[in-house]
Amino acid sequence: MYTSRISGLGSYVPENIVTNDDLSKLMDTNDEWIQERTGIKERRHIKKGDGNTTSVMAVKASEIALERAGLTPKDIEMIVFATLSPDMYFPGGGVEVQEMMGMDTVPALDVRNQCSGFVYAISVADQFIKTGMYKNILVIGSEHHSGGLDYTTRGRNVSVIFGDGAGAAVLTRNETGRGGILSTHLHSEGKHKDELALPGPSTSYWVPEIIEKNPQENIPYYPYMNGQFVFKHAIVRFSEVIKEGLQANNLTTSDIDMLIPHQANLRISQFIQRKLKLGDENVYNNIQRYGNTTAASIPIALTEAWEEGKIKEGDLVVLAAFGSGFTWGSAMIRW
Numbered sequence: 193m194y195t196s197r198i199s200g201l202g203s204y205v206p207e208n209i210v211t212n213d214d215l216s217k218l219m220d221t222n223d224e225w226i227q228e229r230t231g232i233k234e235r236r237h238i239k240k241g242d243g244n245t246t247s248v249m250a251v252k253a254s255e256i257a258l259e260r261a262g263l264t265p266k267d268i269e270m271i272v273f274a275t276l277s278p279d280m281y282f283p284g285g286g287v288e289v290q291e292m293m294g295m296d297t298v299p300a301l302d303v304r305n306q307c308s309g310f311v312y313a314i315s316v317a318d319q320f321i322k323t324g325m326y327k328n329i330l331v332i333g334s335e336h337h338s339g340g341l342d343y344t345t346r347g348r349n350v351s352v353i354f355g356d357g358a359g360a361a362v363l364t365r366n367e368t369g370r371g372g373i374l375s376t377h378l379h380s381e382g383k384h385k386d387e388l389a390l391p392g393p394s395t396s397y398w399v400p401e402i403i404e405k406n407p408q409e410n411i412p413y414y415p416y417m418n419g420q421f422v423f424k425h426a427i428v429r430f431s432e433v434i435k436e437g438l439q440a441n442n443l444t445t446s447d448i449d450m451l452i453p454h455q456a457n458l459r460i461s462q463f464i465q466r467k468l469k470l471g472d473e474n475v476y477n478n479i480q481r482y483g484n485t486t487a488a489s490i491p492i493a494l495t496e497a498w499e500e501g502k503i504k505e506g507d508l509v510v511l512a513a514f515g516s517g518f519t520w521g522s523a524m525i526r527w
């Protein structure tokens with residue numbers, strides 16, 4: 193059985209910075225509320241005409257990751273693309289990346305697991321490498337939220353949180369004989385699917401209905417989130433799935449060198465940090481600058497932590513996520 197390691201990381205966010213004060217001009221909110229409840233100071237939004245889409249940002253992040261891995265698009269044997277905001281309803285974003293990057297006719301798989309998407313995607317890629325089927329897999333998380341949020345006061349509990357961006361990792365068969373991905377742990381609980389969801393447009397609301405009904409009243413086009421309910425489940429599941437991963441590898445919380453939690457809310461990250469008794473140097477957060485970029489948040493944070501020299505060879509790096517579905521997961525990585 194082979195193991196895999198991350199051989200290259202990259203990220204991209206649009207240039208356009210949207211501050212809390214900018215949002216307070218559109219809806220009844222304010223900088224104090226947003227910072228106090230979420231930790232977010234600003235986020236990036238795609239600007240009309242800047243050329244970015246979910247897949248375009250994915251390519252920009254992927255180009256950096258590939259270069260750092262010392263590989264070219266022709267070396268990639270599979271794409272695993274996590275997003276809840278693909279450019280098109282179908283086909284998924286993976287095929288767009290395949291085309292834009294000029295790759296061979298490699299398999300392109302889209303993962304639809306929202307905030308847990310990147311951890312799920314890493315796990316899928318890891319299995320293909322473990323079995324020996326592929327050597328180099330491009331794993332992406334990319335999201336364009338800003339085009340689909342409700343910027344009236346009605347949508348404020350959701351629209352102040354989410355931002356746009358992309359991150360990518362190249363997973364490579366580990367020939368070094370050291371470390372790599374130790375294990376991944378995935379879960380779901382569909383009975384809570386309505387607590388954080390965007391029901392339409394979808395096969396529940398097909399085109400004739402969209403045309404006939406007044407969308408403002410009848411069709412839920414904007415994401416809905418039962419914030420407190422999600423928060424309470426998040427703090428339980430994050431801790432559980434991190435401990436599950438540690439136990440599976442006979443490790444303890446004191447072995448964690450760097451925890452990269454999905455950037456859902458700074459308060460959630462801080463709660464987990466306290467619960468696991470981790471130092472500030474052992475948890476990386478950048479939600480202050482980017483908001484919650486769902487599937488992109490972990491690869492963006494992981495890339496930045498690595499760029500800042502906060503991840504060193506031999507470190508135990510833990511990725512953990514929780515989100516819509518509900519779905520949650522963790523990945524234990526020896527760097």
Ligand code: UT7
Pocket residue numbers: 220221222225226229230307348349350352418419420421422423426455456457460484486514515516
């Ligand atoms: O990434 C996927 C997983 N997502 C999460 O884990 C998110 C989990 N949930 C959260 O992060 C928090 O629940 C939120 C940040 C979404 C909301 O914070 P909260 O402390 O749970 O606030 P709340 O929803 O209980 O609302 C408290 C008050 C309400 O007003 P009343 O009813 O007390 O008068 C809201 O209407 O805050 C109001 N409110 C706002 N006020 C100003 C909600 N959103 C805003 C806003 N600005 N943007």
